[in-house]
Amino acid sequence: MIPLEPLTKRKVPAQILVCNGCCCGRTEKGHPPVPVDWLKQEFKARKLLRKVHLTIAGCLGPCDTPNVVCINFAFGSRWFGLITEFWQYEAILDWASASAESGALLPLPAFLAAHEMEVLLPAASNSAMLEMERASTASAGSQYLIQQSKS
Numbered sequence: 001m002i003p004l005e006p007l008t009k010r011k012v013p014a015q016i017l018v019c020n021g022c023c024c025g026r027t028e029k030g031h032p033p034v035p036v037d038w039l040k041q042e043f044k045a046r047k048l049l050r051k052v053h054l055t056i057a058g059c060l061g062p063c064d065t066p067n068v069v070c071i072n073f074a075f076g077s078r079w080f081g082l083i084t085e086f087w088q089y090e091a092i093l094d095w096a097s098a099s100a101e102s103g104a105l106l107p108l109p110a111f112l113a114a115h116e117m118e119v120l121l122p123a124a125s126n127s128a129m130l131e132m133e134r135a136s137t138a139s140a141g142s143q144y145l146i147q148q149s150k151s
């Protein structure tokens, strides 16, 4: 049954998005592999389900910095590019395991600092985009209402 409000009981302190899209992990394009099977197996073996979300994603956007990992927190997202070595994925899962065991988010692995990148436009640009988006959504909404009233 679909709930009436989008309230979830499956809350976690962090979600790790590992890109395995059109560029990240595409060895045929000359990019380093993403250890998808290992990540899934290890995630289960470490019993991280429902403690941290692991999402193997399609293209996350910044294809020019393969391989990409994004970690979402309640306070925002952190984006990392050029995650090219197996040990780096292992370190990210080690961090997730240690955080889950301690019951608190621990500092991210230090190596990630050199891989962090900005993916979203600064807030000033975003607010202009949001206004445009709101205007087009409102316009689309009125078109929908007009169509509904005609039928």
Ligand code: FES
Pocket (backbone or CB within 6 Å): 019, 020, 021, 022, 023, 024, 058, 059, 060, 061, 062, 063, 064, 066, 067, 068
């Ligand atoms: S394929 Fe990974 S960011 Fe596009």
